[in-house]
Amino acid sequence: MSETRQGAAGATAHELELSYESGVEVEARSQWAYARMRFMRHRLAVVSLVVLILIGLVGAFAPWIAPYGFDELDLDNTTAPPTLEGWHLFGTDQLGRDYLSRVIFGIRTSLWVALVVALLSTAIGTTIGAVAGYFGGQVDNLLMRFTDLILTLPGLAVLLTAAVYFGQDDSVVFGVTIPQPLKIGLILAFLFWTSVARIVRGLFLSLREKEFVEAAKAAGATDTRIMFRHMLPNCVGPIIVNATLVVATAILVEAALSFIGFGIQPPNAALGKLISDGQGEGFNLWWLVTFPGLVIVIIALAINFVGDGLRDALDPTQRRVRG
């Protein structure tokens, strides 16, 4: 949606040199163009975004990038420290599996799960928050008490229980196979939607008093149309920022869950799982813990910086630009 708008604004910006007779022409910019400008000024965020995109590409194209398969054994070459020999840059583990490849596949699984969590929790939270904020009254009361209920659940205990009961293998629902990592994502999403719901509800409560909403009503728009076409686009900033933070949290929680053995199950490689596999060897095989750990830290940090940059960029009332 934003692309086409930018495109349209860009096209007219070129034409208008001819159209105004007087005065110095200032190039017309859409709000997205301004947001992009503000984001680009946030250097740390830009660097983080580049890092994230690279990591994301590595994850997406893991089977083509990784020098070995994630479960490819080389029993002659176990527990090798990082070396250029055979491109075992991150060394090998106790079974001789190339650790660089394992980490690359781990990135793939962890990012994929985190994206599922972010998208799903944002969708659930936005819908619930929008409905609660728009209709208010009893509807609001009911939905928000439900949100409070989810919030009061002891997260880790629920996660562990759910993971143990529902999340240990692939399952088949109506003939569709749901891979095990996806199920972990679904469980996390179920717990992570509350913050978006509260944010969106708050925004909707103030937006619904705005005159353009009344104008939309007077123009004959339906409730659904007003909610999702008129009001929701006014909330994209906070929603996107929150979604990025959810990605970071999801990666960390998934890693923690996998670390204690309830998250992603073998033979799938996940970053947290790799650390837990390696930690038994302590500091003797230091590369087994260090590399996946570093990757987790880099991803989580980068996402947080991008989130920061987006918050500054998407909030037009905040003129101050850091970096």
Next chain:
Amino acid sequence: MAEPVLSIRDLTVEFDTEDGVVKAVTDVSYDLYPGEVLGIVGESGSGKSVSMLTVLGLIPQPPGRVVRGEAIFEGEDLLKAPAGRLREIRGGKIAMIFQDPMTSLNPVFTIGDQIAEALLVHNPGMEEEEARRRTLELLELVGVPFAERRVDQYPHEFSGGMRQRAMIAMAIANQPKVLIADEPTTALDVTIQAQIVEVIKAAQRETNAAIVLITHDLGLIAELADRVVVMYAGRVVELADVFTIFNSPRHPYTIGLMSSLARLDADQERLEPIPGQPPSLISLPPGCAFHPRCIHSQGREICRTEVPVLRSLPGEGDHVSACHFAEELVARDVRVGATSGGGA
């Protein structure tokens, strides 16, 4: 006269608040004829807007409540129409121009998108291209220069006057039968007001819509309206054509309004304000709601005990007034001050 396009009868609307029942509109009746401009004037809180918002189903219910009355539009009582039907009518056959163009446009969509949306909502099956072509036509009609380029701009790139033009374009997009203009110039400065008046006139020429002009700006009324409804404390107190209202008002409140208006064509040392404050709509004075402020009532009993009914005055055609002593009020020799910009 032709059949009225919109006919409001005995409309009574109340709001339940913690302090009591607010009688926002009581027994309001008036007709709107095709192609005319009907001005509704009154102080803030006199029920000018509520009556029209009720007709469109735009008052929040609860706390709002339609106690009685009907609003007949094309043979259909809008007050009894289901929500879906009202939605079809809103923005279609009855459209509205809002007071504040700065906040009535959605900040995240281009002007063109918002006008096109008004078209697409009411014309399912209309092609995007067709909608865009029509949008450009509308923007040119309301006098937005460089429409071709402005159509892709966002509201924050428009000035107040230009935004109000865009709002008018949106309102007339579907060739409405009735156009409700709720204080269309209040948020604009005086020079822009004059331009907007021209745009509204042009919009009416184009669509031949009947316009309900809600305002407290008597200058605007003089400029645009054909007939005038004067409201006080939720009731219609006087209704007549615009010349009669300005030249020979027959209600003390209307007379008070006229005397408090600065005029270019009369020698006035000071303006005469109406004494006192408008009453609280929760506890209206008994009898005529205006009697505590009325200089003609002179403590007469009937003003305090009996609510005056709206009655036509003998020999004055369609002129109706809700004053017990309308006949006593002598015609004043004043001319219509045809300058816009004077406040009431």
